[in-house]
Amino acid sequence: MQARASILWRRFKKNVLRNWTLYLFVLPSFLYITIFHYGPLYGIQIAFRNYKPARGIWNSPWVGLKYFEKFLTSYNCWELIRNTLILSFYELMMFPVPIVLALIIHYTPIRWLRKSTQSITYAPYFISVVVMCGMLTTFFSSTGIVNQIIKILGGNAIDFMNYEEYWRPLYVGSGVWRTSGYNAVIYIAALAGVSPELHEAATVDGANRLQRIWHIDIPSILPTIVILLILRCGRIMSIGFQKAYLLQNDLNLGVSEIISTYVYKMGLQKGQYSLSTAVGLFNNIINFLLVISVNKISSKLTGSGLW
Amino acid sequence: MKRKSKSDMVFDVIVTIICVLCLLVVLYPIYFIFIASFSSSSAVTSGKVILLPKEITFRGYEMVLEDPRVLTGYKNTFIYAIGTTIVGLCLTIPAGYALSRPDFVGRKFILKYYVFTMYFSGGMIPTYILIRNLNMIDKGLTVILMLSFSVHNLLVARTFFANTLPQELWEAAEIDGCTNGRYFFEVVIPLSGAIIAVIALYYCVAQWNDYMTSLLYLNTQSKYSLQMFLRDILLASKSVAMDTNDPEDMLEAMKIAQTIKYSVAIVAILPMMVLYPFLQRYFVKGVMIGSIKG
Known part of the structure; x- marks a missing residue:
């Protein structure tokens, strides 16, 4: 018994104590994660309690699923869920844009044009969401540049930001403008890695460029595409709060109010902590289930999950 | 041809x-x-x-x-960005290195512990309540801290270390009597200029462009970041x-x-x-x- 304990101790000493510094290296970030990411998980229980700040989390009475019920039966619940899903779906539809952009950059025959297009399309990623939304609303306002051009072409000015039917295209379009170059970088690298021998062989067999793209490039970068698509699907319900909140106004609220902006308004502006926590939790659970199932599917299909 | x-x-x-x-x-x-x-x-x-x-x-x-707001915003954002970059590097680089070492017992568990937070979070309101209970509302330090660690950056750093520093290098150093601490500061850091630059930039840009943290946790105008003022000027038409x-x-x-x-x-x-x-x-x-x- 003692011999066994001493073996364990020796093994512990050999594997753990020897590298005690490494544990020290991890400690700060471990504490950070524990406090700022696992800490809030403790607070999730207020979704099931009637939380009053004065009473604290622990002393607020349990109310069970009351707030979930309240949300699911409220008049705008389905509108919120629908808006969130539709906006996400639109964004998901834009998934091929960076791939096409990468192909275009990859096949541009002029070297300097190729290089400069890559670095310039990448640049908008570093413009903040606030500035981008500010510019978007200015450009598409009734006196903005877009309406000037419409007028020059003989059309009538439209106050885009105030019409619900233009809000989603503007939201998604501006996202494409901001992130396509950034997202294309990965595909450009993947395309550069495609074996030139395949292309030579195909050329000898008489394939033209389009055929080579379709039969060589696309299949070669398919693993990258699949992984990124999976990652993207896992984020369907976690669509950004910042941009939607910034582009909202009273006239487009019917399509622009999504779950995250609703949580912010209910919780921090109106002080309905328990209700908004319940709504947020509802959203997070759906999102988590999505990630898990998408990962399961991907493990089945491609043999490689995300974890 | x-x-x-x-x-x-x-x-x-x-x-x-x-x-x-x-x-x-x-x-x-x-x-x-x-x-x-x-x-x-x-x-x-x-x-x-x-x-x-x-x-x-x-x-x-x-x-x-x-406009005094622009100047205040610039000054605050500058301080926040530098703070975030420094704290972020201190949290990310050593941890990224440690987690890249295959002989580090428990790294699988620690990684899972970290990655889980990428997919499930407490949400906006519980996080806000936590910050309030920690008495961190309306403090510049909160803005710095909230953005100074990201699991994504940690994974990038970890991948870099795992791919550029061969385990044999450490084993050789260890035989010669080098400690982990000395190895990290005298071998790893000098070889990692590229990744330190990348991570520093990620944190710096994230802070520079962030407005949500200020929106959620700050109440005093004089502490607002540049993006908050930009929102006032660009979108709220103030x-x-x-x-x-x-x-x-x-x-x-x-x-x-x-x-x-x-x-x-x-x-x-x-x-x-x-x-x-x-x-x-x-x-x-x-x-x-x-x-x-x-």
């Missing part, structure tokens, strides 16, 4: 044209902001400013630079110098409101755009490292 078929020629021409179009679509809005910031509001709103600035004026920039008592100033501010918006946008994105050409290769590097599955 330089024999091109006709269809390939057509393909080249079409691709080049689309490429130029992509370039213009991205570039023109930024260029337009630039020229509009120098032009009078009336010229901009009447559609005369399309390719070149018209009725050149620097009044917009003057108003922006006179334009520059609107709080002045001088009616003439107010009238002028209203007249050149648009020019001011463009000027303030340029003032806000200028540091990024000036630094971008120098930093770009680091960002691309970061994306590449992040894309290799660890």
Whole structure:
């Protein structure tokens, strides 16, 4: 018994104590994660309690699923869920844009044009969401540049930001403008890695460029595409709060109010902590289930999950 | 071998044209902001400013630079960005290195513990309540802390270390009596300039462009980050110098409101755009490292 304990101790000493510094290296970030990411998980229980700040989390009475019920039966619940899903779906539809952009950059025959297009399309990623939304609303306002051009072409000015039917295209379009170059970088690298021998062989067999793209490039970068698509699907319900909140106004609220902006308004502006926590939790659970199932599917299909 | 078929020629021409179009679509809005910031509001709103600035004026920039909010915002964001970068590096680089070591017992568990938070979070309100219970509301330090660790950056750093530092190097050093601490500071750090630059930039840019943290956790105007003020000026139409008592100033501010918006946008994105050409290769590097599955 003692011999066994001493073996364990020796093994512990050999594997753990020897590298005690490494544990020290991890400690700060471990504490950070524990406090700022696992800490809030403790607070999730207020979704099931009637939380009053004065009473604290622990002393607020349990109310069970009351707030979930309240949300699911409220008049705008389905509108919120629908808006969130539709906006996400639109964004998901834009998934091929960076791939096409990468192909275009990859096949541009002029070297300097190729290089400069890559670095310039990448640049908008570093413009903040606030500035981008500010510019978007200015450009598409009734006196903005877009309406000037419409007028020059003989059309009538439209106050885009105030019409619900233009809000989603503007939201998604501006996202494409901001992130396509950034997202294309990965595909450009993947395309550069495609074996030139395949292309030579195909050329000898008489394939033209389009055929080579379709039969060589696309299949070669398919693993990258699949992984990124999976990652993207896992984020369907976690669509950004910042941009939607910034582009909202009273006239487009019917399509622009999504779950995250609703949580912010209910919780921090109106002080309905328990209700908004319940709504947020509802959203997070759906999102988590999505990630898990998408990962399961991907493990089945491609043999490689995300974890 | 330089024999091109006709269809390939057509393909080249079409691709080049689309490429130029992509370039213009991205570039023109930024260029337009630039020229509009120098032009009078009336010229901009009447559609005369399309390719070149018209009725050149620097009044917009003057108003922006006179606005105390812009200066405060810049100062605060500068402090927050430096703070976030330093704290972020201290949290990320050592942890990333430790977690890349295959002989580090428990790394699988720790990684899972970290990665879980990428997919499930307490949400906005529980996080806010936590910050309030920690008595961290309305403190500059909160803004720095909230953005100074990201699991994504940690994974990028970890992948870098795992791929560039062979385990044999450490084993050799250990036989020679080198401790982990000394190895990290005298071997790992000098070999990791690239990843330190990438991670520092990620944290710095995230903080520079962030406004949500200020929105959630700050109440005092004098602590707001630049992006908060930008939102006021650009979106909430609380334009520059609107709080002045001088009616003439107010009238002028209203007249050149648009020019001011463009000027303030340029003032806000200028540091990024000036630094971008120098930093770009680091960002691309970061994306590449992040894309290799660890």
